Amino acid sequence: MKQYKNIISIAVVALVFVSLTLTAWFLPKKDFSDSERRKLEQLPTMSLETITNGSFMTKFESFTQDQFPLRDTFRSLKAFTAYYALGQLDNNGIYIRDGYAAKIEYPLHEDSVTHAADRFAYVYNQYLKETGSKIYFTVAPDKGYFLAEESNYLHMDYENLFALMKERMDFAEYIDITGTLDITDYYKTDTHWRQEKILETAKKLAEAMGIEYSEHYTEHALENPFYGVYYGQASLPLPAETIYYLRSDTLDHCIVTNHENGTIGGIYNMDKATGKDPYEMFLSGPVSLITIENPSCKTAKELIMFRDSFGSSIAPLLAEGYEKITLVDIRYLRVDQLDKFIEFDGQDVLFLYSTHILNESGLLT
């Protein structure tokens, strides 16, 4: 019996070991991980220098991890083991509650929030103070705002964040949009809110800023499935979602200019809709400077929106009330260079940032 057991043991373990080894060696290598939205490490170049300074070995380890056969399946297995078998409350900082994947945003980094507010104050003092612009700011809560507390997950001190921002941005009028949102207004697998669910939020902003607001949109669905950024990070089984986007006569006639590459197009970039991150279909995703011009606008009002990616889907819903909206992302455009690209002459100004970016504001220039 013992002999049989030994033979079976060797046969089974060797089968697993040899199969994994051979596939790790000979399976074709991939360039990109769709689930993680990043390039995968390739076999590093070997040279005397890379060997002696250790970079070859470091990169080789990354290469073996990145190119491991059935990598996504293995990552899911790890997530499943940690989350379900070992009862860990999160996997890589992502947890799932009521079908919604959310990231633990904890603790509140007051220095980061202060840094963000200081950068906005710099913009105000440098460009806006003397222009007579009406200045507003709002904060888009992350999903943890709705999920964490009642589920006993760690979460930042949101009230403290709002208070800090209000205290340091006393030059701007705060528009509280938290009451217009709930967890169902967000994608289950992504960090962002859903455009078709934030009409009330847009209305609240429009009313506070005193502009005309249209509620006449038609919903259109993207055909391709949408897996948000948390899907890849969590590696847990989550169903695909559908991205809906809103159209109207006004939006269909808006002219969107991407000042990074000089291209002109519409509100929705349908090339991006089938790309690695379909959410980038909204105003082409992360772009440092982009304008929306509304030829059918009845007023000559303009808006400058300092924003993060949450702004991409909500800005079009404000287009009805403005002849021109300029969206600026100061993560990619230096604030001390803004006057080279934008003429500040009394436009309305809205700072719209998510709690996540405010709490991790190192990228704000």
Next chain:
Amino acid sequence: MLFSSTPFLYWFLPCVLVLYIVTPRRLKNATLLLSSLFFYGWGEPRYVIWMIFAIVMGYMFGLLIEHFQNNAHLAKLFLVLSVTSSLAMLGYFKYADFFIQNFNAVTGLSVPLLKVTLPIGISFYTFQILSYTVDVYRREVKAQKNIIDLAAYVALFPQLIAGPIVRYSDVADQLKKRTHSVEKTVLGMRRFVIGLGKKIMIANQLGELCSVFRNSSEQSVLFFWLYAVAYSLHVYFDFSGYSDMAIGLGKIFGFDFLENFNYPFISKSITEFWRRWHMSLGSWFRDYVYIPLGGNRVCVPRHLFNIFVVWMLTGLWHGAAWNFIVWGLYFAILLIVEKVWLLKHLKNSRILSHIYVVILAVVSFVIFDATSMGQAFSYIGAMFGVGENPLVSAEYFYYLRSYFVILVIAVIGATPIPKKIINGINQTSLGGTVMTIVEPLAISTLLIVCTAYLVDGSYNPFLYFRF
């Protein structure tokens, strides 16, 4: 290269296994030596030269000591030269900056630090070479004439970077002739995968919990305790897991290394704890420092002195910092107290003696992990309510819940209970039959899950590298 890494598991190890199998018996040690040098060079290419230098020195001194064994003075001279050169190399790489820092602090001078990188595993292979030359001097073993065999012993990759400290006398015969069998391979394979699981599934996870604690903004008294318990278990599973992998790999290549851990947390005294914890190091210090100093066959003051010296050196072996020295002396004091008075009282209550050992061991590992003595005192004080920390915090509850299952598995896994259960099942006829199928599947599943963790994550530091 770490055992618990994809380059080792699925690139290095398969190549070495194939090479080892196809190599004729007389060249197997050479194959192991070349593989070991590659393994060592992967992490520290330039320090391969130092290791080869240390091996050559050990080889020459071994031969010289044996050659002049009838001339006591010359034999002793070569032994002293061997010990001095080995310790000088260890001292230069590991302790020079520590001594310079303290010298500067005492004298007020500013002697510049050498800032040399510590070669991986130098403490382990230096002690192996020392034990070899001392054993040759004591005529307990014959000097190895074949430098390949000696080099294969010193550099043998399964135990090169994290032990156990294998004595030459224990493997001298196996270097010449060792048996390879299906049974031994199965035992080795199983032991390796279990060690891998201990390292990846438990030690690494508890290491993450400790990192979370260190970066916490909301520390509380119970969070300090959670950290201290998690860190103690982390060290145990990290090190014993690595020892399991080393012993398992050794078996696959035909060697039988001695055990290094024997469930230390079930001890009923600190004296017993150290008979079960890092046994290869404890016995090394006993045989090569404590007994030569006179052991316990001397007057009481000298005996106490011997204990303090051995435990100070044990602490210093773990790292060139005061917290390690204090950690060693902490155990010296406990062992003396037990020897003089406490040991007989501990036999009165199994439960209290267990609690006593666990608490003192947990406190010791807080000292062990501290970045300074100030931090060690601060942490230990916080555990016992000194300071203004609240009793609990949101973070404490969250991480206790999140790591509860892993902690329970770790606590049970630190006792012989799982082994007893499996042995009990194996001893019944039905259980034995079921285990014939279940055990290989369980080992394969564990290997697959460990691989999943490796593929997913990059958190994989190995604690004992710094020794």
